[in-house]
Amino acid sequence: MLPIIAMTVMTQGIILPEDLAKEVDAKRLRSTVEKLASWNDRNTNNSTLTEAANWIADQYREIPGLQVEVMKYKLPKMARVPEEKEVVQVLAVLPGETNTRILVGGHFDTINMVDKEKGLQARAPGANDDGSGTALALELARVMSKRKWRNTLVFVAFSGEEQGLYGSKALAARAVAEKWDIEAVFSNDMVGNSKNKIGQKDDRQVRVFSAEATPGGGEAPPHHSRELARIIEFLTRESVDGFGVKLVFRNDRFGRGGDHTPFMQAGFNAVRFTEVHEEYSRQHTEDDLPGDVDFKYLGNAAKMNLIAMGYLADAGQAPTNVRIDRSQGHDTTVNWHAEPGVRYTVYWRETTSPVWQGNVRLGAVATYTAKKLSKDDYIFAVGAVGGIPVEAK
Numbered sequence: 001m002l003p004i005i006a007m008t009v010m011t012q013g014i015i016l017p018e019d020l021a022k023e024v025d026a027k028r029l030r031s032t033v034e035k036l037a038s039w040n041d042r043n044t045n046n047s048t049l050t051e052a053a054n055w056i057a058d059q060y061r062e063i064p065g066l067q068v069e070v071m072k073y074k075l076p077k078m079a080r081v082p083e084e085k086e087v088v089q090v091l092a093v094l095p096g097e098t099n100t101r102i103l104v105g106g107h108f109d110t111i112n113m114v115d116k117e118k119g120l121q122a123r124a125p126g127a128n129d130d131g132s133g134t135a136l137a138l139e140l141a142r143v144m145s146k147r148k149w150r151n152t153l154v155f156v157a158f159s160g161e162e163q164g165l166y167g168s169k170a171l172a173a174r175a176v177a178e179k180w181d182i183e184a185v186f187s188n189d190m191v192g193n194s195k196n197k198i199g200q201k202d203d204r205q206v207r208v209f210s211a212e213a214t215p216g217g218g219e220a221p222p223h224h225s226r227e228l229a230r231i232i233e234f235l236t237r238e239s240v241d242g243f244g245v246k247l248v249f250r251n252d253r254f255g256r257g258g259d260h261t262p263f264m265q266a267g268f269n270a271v272r273f274t275e276v277h278e279e280y281s282r283q284h285t286e287d288d289l290p291g292d293v294d295f296k297y298l299g300n301a302a303k304m305n306l307i308a309m310g311y312l313a314d315a316g317q318a319p320t321n322v323r324i325d326r327s328q329g330h331d332t333t334v335n336w337h338a339e340p341g342v343r344y345t346v347y348w349r350e351t352t353s354p355v356w357q358g359n360v361r362l363g364a365v366a367t368y369t370a371k372k373l374s375k376d377d378y379i380f381a382v383g384a385v386g387g388i389p390v391e392a393k
Contacts, residue, residue: 015147017310018239021303023143026295029302032059032135033192034290037125042110044075044087044160045120052108053088056157059138060092063145066155067093073160073170080111080163082120089167090157092141096149102312104140104186104305105156106133107167107259113284123286127293130161132192133273136302143306149313151183158259161189162284168259172266183388184228184312185270187260191301192293193275193282202276203294204243206301208232209272211251211264221267224388225251225260227381228269231388232308234347234356239307243300246276247354253278269388273301315387316342319366322382322390324375332375334392336382338366343385346370348378361385 035055036042042052053070060068069091077084090108110126112118125131134157141155160166168187175182195201210229215222226249233245252258252272260270275297282288317339325333334346346368347356362368370380381389 014314017307020143020146020310021240021306023146024139024299024302024306026299028142029135029139029298030290030293030295032138033127033131033293036108036131036134037127037290039125041112041122041124042108042126043120043124044109044163044166045081045085049109049159050088053090053157053159056090056108056134056138060090060141060155063092063141065094065145066141067095069093071171073167075160075163075166078163087159089159089171091171092155094141094145094149094153094155096152096313098151099181100151101154101180101182102151102184102186102309103154103156103182104188104309105137105158105259106130106135106188106191107158107161108134109159109162109167110288111162111284112286115286124284125286125288125290127288127290128190128192129283129288130189132190132293132298133188136188136191136298136305139302140306140309144310144313149310151313151315153309153313161259165257165259165262169262172262172268175263175268176266182263182268184309185260185263185268186273186305186309187258187270188273188301188305189258190274190278190283192295192298193277193279194294194297196277196279197281200277203297205246205276206304207248207274207276208245209248209250209252209274212249223264223267223269225264225269225271227388227391229271230354230356231383232271232304234359235308235311235386236304240300240303243304245304249354273305311386312388316384318384318387318390319344319382320390322392324380324392330374331369331371332373332378332380333367333369334380334382335367336390336392338364340364345383345385345389347381347383347389348373350377351379
């Protein structure tokens, strides 16, 4: 098998995502989480949600180059919503050279599902669920705004997650209606806990959940979320000492969902980042406090997001018509339709491997022959350098 070739400098003089990731500040992450947890709650039904949203929007407004919006949408009456109401969430856009968008976010709303007596007024600090993901997106905006990107970055503080993903549903519907070109969605929900109360600990990995890619057909738009997950693993592999991503090949934790799901259902590539070991006694209770957040762990999760987002943010347009030459032989030739000036990477993995095992970076070409690699035994794909690969058929 040919060796893995690591990602190298993309453009001379440009700050690499790995170098930019070193500027992620655990102290800033802590400060944001502590501020968010200082509200009694951030329940979507309460005025505290709007107060928190305005504070988050003000934090984004302090970052040069961002276009900040407090987005309004309707929350319908339901079991966790006594009356239909208009609620808010926050978007911050860092324009790039193209309209292709890479989106990262976490939900800032909280809920207490234990204290029935106090109901909507129950204490719900939500430090980890999901102050951690909200803080992560804000920190990435602070760091990634320091340089220009080819593609546009969008940072989101979702609301309505605890009532049934209503904020992400509203934004995904808007993206479809306004014909947004979204290449990837990174949802971060509970990314600040490295251990639980039964003795399990993992401070060296963050899980990335992804649904199986679908080709579309019928009422289901196509998405390639699994391929997004694979390239996240590849782009972040060994980029942060002692820390990496753990791929989980299902859409979310068993029987549960997150803010990436409405985007995936709308045909966008979307994944969920979350900690390896959850502590359920600190979910949806008054006990989800900043003191139980591992901010070093949260910082490393933020670095994983930043590095993968950074490469995707500088990637050119994906190739089309990626195909394998069907001639019999010991080698495998892959051809594709190339976009002018775009450089490509060819990837391969054994049919039983969940991750890319080999790759070669090329120039602006439209063909590659992998010597002594049989098309019988390997899956091949081609992507713009740093972009989501397209499997060869």
